[in-house]
Amino acid sequence: MAASGPVYLGLDLSTQQLKVLAVKSNLETVFEEAVSFDDDLPSYGVRKGVFVNDKDDEVYAPVAMWIEALDLILQRMKTRGFDFSRVKGISGAGQQHGSVYWSQRAETVLSNLSSEKTLLEQLSPAAFSWKFSPNWQDHSTSSQVAAFDACVGGDDLLAKATGSGGHHRFTGPQILRFVQLHPEEYSATSRISLVSSFLASLFLGKIAPIDISDVCGMNLFNIETETWDDRLISLAATASGSPNPKATKALYEKLGEVEPDGGKNLGPISSYFVEKWGFPSDCAIIPSTGDNPSTILALPLHPQDAIVSLGTSTTILMSTEKYYPSPAYHMFNHPTTPGLYMFMLCYKNGGLAREEIRDAINKASGVEDHSWALFNKAATETSVLGKADENSKAKVGFYFPLPEIVPNVHSPGFYRFEVDTKSNEIESAAWDITADARAIVESQALSMRIRSAPLLDPKNPQPRRVYLVGGGSKNKALAKVLADVLGGYEGVYKLDVGNACALGAAYKALWAVERSSPDEQFEDLIGKRWNEEGKVEKVMDGYTKGVWEKYGEIAQGYSDAEGRVVKGDVKGDTSLI
Numbered sequence: 001m002a003a004s005g006p007v008y009l010g011l012d013l014s015t016q017q018l019k020v021l022a023v024k025s026n027l028e029t030v031f032e033e034a035v036s037f038d039d040d041l042p043s044y045g046v047r048k049g050v051f052v053n054d055k056d057d058e059v060y061a062p063v064a065m066w067i068e069a070l071d072l073i074l075q076r077m078k079t080r081g082f083d084f085s086r087v088k089g090i091s092g093a094g095q096q097h098g099s100v101y102w103s104q105r106a107e108t109v110l111s112n113l114s115s116e117k118t119l120l121e122q123l124s125p126a127a128f129s130w131k132f133s134p135n136w137q138d139h140s141t142s143s144q145v146a147a148f149d150a151c152v153g154g155d156d157l158l159a160k161a162t163g164s165g166g167h168h169r170f171t172g173p174q175i176l177r178f179v180q181l182h183p184e185e186y187s188a189t190s191r192i193s194l195v196s197s198f199l200a201s202l203f204l205g206k207i208a209p210i211d212i213s214d215v216c217g218m219n220l221f222n223i224e225t226e227t228w229d230d231r232l233i234s235l236a237a238t239a240s241g242s243p244n245p246k247a248t249k250a251l252y253e254k255l256g257e258v259e260p261d262g263g264k265n266l267g268p269i270s271s272y273f274v275e276k277w278g279f280p281s282d283c284a285i286i287p288s289t290g291d292n293p294s295t296i297l298a299l300p301l302h303p304q305d306a307i308v309s310l311g312t313s314t315t316i317l318m319s320t321e322k323y324y325p326s327p328a329y330h331m332f333n334h335p336t337t338p339g340l341y342m343f344m345l346c347y348k349n350g351g352l353a354r355e356e357i358r359d360a361i362n363k364a365s366g367v368e369d370h371s372w373a374l375f376n377k378a379a380t381e382t383s384v385l386g387k388a389d390e391n392s393k394a395k396v397g398f399y400f401p402l403p404e405i406v407p408n409v410h411s412p413g414f415y416r417f418e419v420d421t422k423s424n425e426i427e428s429a430a431w432d433i434t435a436d437a438r439a440i441v442e443s444q445a446l447s448m449r450i451r452s453a454p455l456l457d458p459k460n461p462q463p464r465r466v467y468l469v470g471g472g473s474k475n476k477a478l479a480k481v482l483a484d485v486l487g488g489y490e491g492v493y494k495l496d497v498g499n500a501c502a503l504g505a506a507y508k509a510l511w512a513v514e515r516s517s518p519d520e521q522f523e524d525l526i527g528k529r530w531n532e533e534g535k536v537e538k539v540m541d542g543y544t545k546g547v548w549e550k551y552g553e554i555a556q557g558y559s560d561a562e563g564r565v566v567k568g569d570v571k572g573d574t575s576l577i
């Protein structure tokens with residue numbers, strides 16, 4: 001790490017890892033470190049960062065594991081000689097929707113930490129009324145989601161109010177389920193944090209407010225009125241469903257105020273971190289946000305640009321001036337800039353579903369490891385939509401080893417169809433596993449293309465640039481198929497920045513501390529200092545004439561085939577081979 005000047009930390013508490021990244025005022029990344037939950041903290045017994053209870057459709061993570069990960073990452077930073085005294089601001093990104101339930105003693109414990117001990121020793125279990133946090137892959141809340149949609153007159157109206165229709169993973173339905181299933185632990189809860197505000201609370205030494213963007217992943221906050229939605233808070237607060245003003249008031253208190261300014265200095269870092277690790281006592285704690293909102297802060301994003309995040313989940317993100325809500329996708333408040341919104345689609349069967357196909361292809365060829373070579377060869381050496389020639393049928397597949405968010409499919413399954421692109425006739429089909437490599441990436445990209453169309457200029461309906469981030473962004477075969485389907489008239493780029501969520505968080509901390517006034521916008525400050533050399537690599541031409549149009553021809557057939565899967569008109573295969 002270079003010798004002098006302030007640095008800003010961004011942390012990313014995501015599904016499988018805790019990552020940290022430090023930047024200097026000129027946006028140069030000077031330090032990165034990560035802790036993997038499965039590999040570095042095996043005593044918790046999680047797989048890919050979570051516990052799965054198939055019987056009840058629950059997916060959750062132990063809060064203690066995240067705290068131990070923070071102890072460990074700080075220790076690793078120290079061992080590598082990181083100079084904590086230069087850190088002037090910290091912000092974070094958290095996997096979205098997860099909730100943390102603090103005990104009545106939490107504030108006292110948080111504000112009296114002894115630097116002689118670890119965070120884990122002091123906080124867990126004392127500071128929590130529930131030792132787990134529901135994960136975004138959880139799908140145990142069907143009845144609660146139905147109640148949320150019904151409460152405001154349907155998923156259209158819920159989306160209009162909160163930016164999203166009812167979703168299993170959203171925090172409001174999760175809180176309602178907690179109220180119903182764990183009434184004692186709920187009444188022993190002093191405050192409820194999101195994963196992002198939980199992370200900020202650890203550094204702040206008191207419960208941090210929920211931020212203005214991540215709050216939109218709860219189905220509880222009304223984006224139009226910019227306040228908690230009283231109808232939905234009342235609903236989430238009572239197990240019985242009949243309104244109870246006392247219970248509603250209690251939930252308001254547990255949730256606290258939402259911080260409207262993404263760049264607010266919430267206060268100095270807790271003295272624990274000053275004494276134990278040598279942070280300066282004036283290091284500012286800035287609101288943490290969701291991992292997806294944080295990702296759009298990793299570069300100055302233009303209106304027609306899209307970010308595709310190829311992480312555990314696969315998401316497509318765009319920044320937009322239009323508040324154009326629909327139950328088909330999510331709209332969030334922008335994490336830093338009032339008047340802007342973030343558009344998002346999130347696929348649960350993203351990276352993990354691609355991995356299943358990769359492993360099946362490898363197994364069929366007698367390859368024992370988890371290498372991507374055969375998958376990549378199969379994805380790029382096959383023809384567009386698996387069509388042997390102009391007159392043959394297109395292969396369209398849907399691969400949902402887990403219940404899917406987009407589209408809303410409750411039963412896991414694998415579905416393969418052949419579609420006549422001229423007549424849009426569809427029939428169930430079977431093919432060799434190698435054809436699935438191209439089909440899964442095409443299918444995910446077609447879903448993104450069709451659903452993001454309303455956000456694009458109708459006269460120019462493809463993104464300007466597509467930026468790839470996340471673990472899968474280093475894979476050129478994925479980039480090629482995404483480029484073919486989505487286009488991108490300036491091309492497909494890889495953000496060569498380590499972890500984009502952590503980087504976005506570090507930039508947010510930098511902007512918050514160094515902005516000349518509260519009116520200096522994030523885009524202006526970062527835009528002025530941003531130099532894309534070394535940070536952005538063009539990996540593929542985007543638009544290929546003729547190819548992009550071919551994918552346009554399948555849009556109707558694709559949507560019809562997907563409709564059959566959603567309605568349950570066809571039975572999916574339970575295994576890939």
Ligand SMILES: Nc1ncnc2c1ncn2[C@@H]1O[C@H](COP(=O)(O)OP(=O)(O)O)[C@@H](O)[C@H]1O
Nearest residue numbers: 014015016310311312313351372470471472475
């Ligand atoms: N070479 C690769 N090709 C395709 N996918 C990859 C490759 N390397 C990693 N991945 C994917 O990246 C995912 C992890 O992404 P990452 O962004 O690090 O995690 P998280 O979503 O938890 O933040 C893995 O699930 C894996 O599917």
Ligand SMILES: O=C(CO)[C@@H](O)[C@H](O)COP(=O)(O)O
Nearest residue numbers: 014015095096136311312313
């Ligand atoms: O549920 C969503 C977004 O709505 C997920 O994107 C989570 O935010 C977790 O992300 P990763 O751990 O895959 O980065």
